[in-house]
Amino acid sequence: MAAQHEVIGIASAKFTREQTTLHSGSNARLGPVVSCDSSGSDVGESMNRREFVAASSAVAAALAYRPSRAGTSAESRVSFDLSGVVFDRRFAASRAFGTAALSLNQRVYAIDGDVTALWTEHLDPLWRSGRGAVAGMTTPASFACLEQLAAQHWFRVIGQVEHRTDEGEVVSHRIKAEPDWQERLCTGLQPPAWPQHFAAALLLRGRRGVAKREVQFSSTGGSWRDAAHLTSWYIASRPEGEI
């Protein structure tokens, strides 16, 4: 049975909206996809059924990983505290990340590198409220811009993975996160599906702390060669209790 999913697209630029419907073979209820780019293309073009089904499988595999640490409740591992997930539709790996987020019922924002509309229409109003974590996989330039904009509202990056593709299919992942979170990011990766893995592992927010550490490991890249230089990130508000 095909489920219907609400997709919000912006036809040709940043300022008008129209509603369309994206059909998928999954029964999962999807959050909306919001196009924040100027490509003029339909949002459905960047997320097709094949990608969605593949993402769902990969995410399920990633979620199957259970840290053995005592005291980590199943609820805390599968609950999300996100207001949105950003992906760059120009890159297949980023699209896979966004599709994985969609399969996890997250609100997803599509960009084509430019974050102007994303910022003015969505993130600035959201972060002015003082709440609303956002994650994504984008180019380092888009990420650096969002990191600076987040600081405008005292939001900060609490988890980050730099992905670098060198010659061949080897992708190195440099992770900067609090140790518990780092463990989940590093473990259980099924190599060709690394974008979906990082979507699942990153979006399930880790325990935050000031003692961020860096770790680097490599995996085979599968078919994500256009992920030449992408960054996954998680931006959150000031720790609760401090504001």
Next chain:
Amino acid sequence: MRVPPNVSAEAYGKALLEFAQVVGKEWVFTSDEDLDLYRDAYSPYLNEPEERIASGALAPSSTEQVQQIVRIANKYRIPLYTISTGKNLGYGGSAPAYSGSVVLDLKRMNRVLEVDEVNAYALVEPGVSYFDLYKYIRERKLKVWIDCPDPGWGGVIGNALDRGGGYTTANYRNHFDSHCGMEIVLPDGELLRTGMGAIPNSKTWQQYKSGCGPWIDGIFSQSNYGIVTKMGFWLMPEPEAYLRCTVSVPRYQDLIPLVEILNYVENSRITSGFPDIESPLLGYPAIGQLQLWNENGPPAMRQDHAQLLKGVRIGYSPELEGYGMRTGIPYWRLWLSFHGPQEVIEAQWRAAQRHFARIADAKFEVRDQVRFPLDPAKVTAYHEPELGVPSLRVFSIGARTPWNPTPSKGHMWFSPIIPRSGEAIIEANKVFSEAASTLGMPLFNTFTLPACFWERCFAFILATPVTEDPKTNQRYREGFKKLIAIGGQHGWGEYRTAPVFQQSVMDVYSYNNHALQRFHATLKDAIDPNGILSAGRYAIWPKHLRERG
């Protein structure tokens, strides 16, 4: 907890308690995670012990709170460092000039106090960004334009005080010059208004700049003599139409008459939009075309053309020039823009062509004709800031690509002011490309063309990369300082620079045994005897720190 230099932990603790009573404890920041937000992401000392960092940060929401903070800082001798939105990356960001200072973050003071459509001005607080002001104007359908830098994420006041520039017409591109009236909290907490604002209930604060008597506004830009809490700006009435045209010329030496005529037509107001020079033959883009290059890569270039570029010296070879003449690829292309009634700008373009026609084989082309108001959906077809629209599109650069093989972690802007002439462009290229080559700095490919932000000079802007390798950064820092000195030897000085280079830059302004720097110090000692405000900004140090060297 970090503690400011030369302040005891006990005194700092007391000060923090008093600051919290003023702004609320949630707006006093002391944790590492919070203070990381005030690091300069483009610091040339990134992750090195010399990186300039904050000991704390305070975010007041009103002028009265700023006054109280300043009085407490005086009481405990706490060094403050003022920022508005702290987005001047490449020129220092939010990090203090004097490491360990407490950042006085004015982002919460973000009210647009007034926009007058009839007289075309605005009065804003320091936390108002270009996006905020643009949004305010659009929501009210006011027919005025802002002039914004690119990217437009910064603060209107902060950018003007740092003497930033924009992309619309000559009257508005120089953001400090287009201001009108300030409100300032002085280092002792006193409140001052400049210009007509010194008259209680003034009716013309944002309409007449200088008031009567000495006009002191300039001393509050690129300085540390006060905290600007309100500032007025003149805005551009929305034009009826916009025309963007190009003048293309075929020979290397044509650059000289091209600039000479540009100066005449701009200073005569035949054209007043942002002039932009590119070199199709050298593969050097216009500023207005950069974002397209970032997104899509440069236009395709034939292999024989690319091969010829390897033989150029200071942007020239007779073979390349001959190739351009044969293939019709211009050596230089000047983009001109015109704003106003359709019949007026068409006449202006005709007059401009008449003047440029004195260059043999000059070719003219109309690129864009726009009527306002423009459908917002269509604005992305243009370099948005030239239409007064703030944008972040400059960051839409793709991933690692053949034309951008090694994205850097940031950059330091090296930006000397040079004369507005073709000869000066060529000379600056000769001097700085030779120096950069000797110093091993990757600043030049074939040639560099300056930016035309100002009416009577060029800003020659080069991005020095910041990398992840401390040794490379050290080499670039030392090279940067040598470039500053070399520029000074040729009579060129920077218009703006990051804190780590401000002393080197100000040392170039050395006429009569550094009379200017000595005057700055005299003012500092008189206005801020405890030296609490933004110590070291543009090499203005309070007496107690000067004495310690």
